[in-house]
Amino acid sequence: MSEPHIETPEELDRFSSRPVDEAAPTGPVEESAQPAPRADRDGDVLLELDNVTLRFGGxxxxxxxxxxxxxxxxxxxIGPNGAGKTTCFNAMTGVYRPTSGEIRFNGESLxxxxxxxxxxxxxxxxxQNVRLFPEMTALENVMVGADAHHKTSVISALFRLPRHWREERTGRERSLELLRFVGIEHRAGEVSRNLSYGEQRRLEIARALATNPTLLCLDEPAAGFNPAEKVELLNLIKKIRDTGVTVLxxxxxxxxxxxxTDRIVVLExxxxxxxxxxxxxRDNPAVIAAYLGVPTDAA
Structure with a gap:
């Protein structure tokens, strides 16, 4: 993985002021979803980490x-390689259990x-690394995410009862809608291993959205993208937020x-x-020192 690169303030300002690409895919995740306002300092807390510590031996x-x-x-x-960013994701999503501290989501402990x-x-x-079912189609991959909220019992599925068919139909329609939202609906019937790297990244996002999240955590979604693909990704992230989904x-x-981003935390x-x-x-001396490897007083 290449080392992170800090652009000059002028370059960053130019990038952050770029207009949304009119050619980017459009369409809400759900038709009823309304654009969410940009978060302000008095917004409701969704996720809270309180003095979280995680140890692996020493x-x-x-x-x-x-x-x-x-x-x-x-x-x-954000932070340099090895700063603990993905470990933090893993603690939030149940991969690791913190040694101490508290993680709350909508006020409830995780x-x-x-x-x-x-x-x-x-x-x-x-x-970080794309995790799809390579022999399943793009549509089937997204439907796996939609299954997270299905309530069909084993008996209903075995005997193909009406509830099972209703959930299957709803899941398929929802999955097609999400493929359209991320811009790869035309690849719905294609086996996922045959998709381009950028399409696989979009497919993974669609599958995550199929679980109907309130919070979507994206771990290095732009890795391996060219500049044009990164601009399209930026637009997609904004679209996701505008449907009411908070993005980390x-x-x-x-x-x-x-x-x-609206706000940033930096780990080292x-x-x-x-x-x-x-x-x-961007202007914090400690952040500049962390990325460039110079003493804080010299940054």
């Missing part, structure tokens, strides 16, 4: 991490909950982060070293 992967996400915002979690329970509560995620973003591409060696708006974080 290694402290997360050291007293605290921050909160507000409903309707795009929140960036500590001790199983991964599928966290998904059903309204948190979905993607991964891990990303090394600083131009994308600065162009799309498992500790939080900065939090604020993109402009505040």
């Amino acid at each position: 290694v402290v992967a997360l050291n007293g991490i605290s921050f909160s996400l507000r409903k309707g915002e795009i929140f960036g979690l 500590i001790g909950k199983k991964k599928h329970e966290i998904t059903r509560s309204g948190i979905a995620r993607t991964f 973003l891990i990303e090394h591409d600083m131009r994308l982060v600065m162009g799309v 060696f498992g500790k939080k070293i900065a939090e604020g708006t993109p402009a505040e974080v």
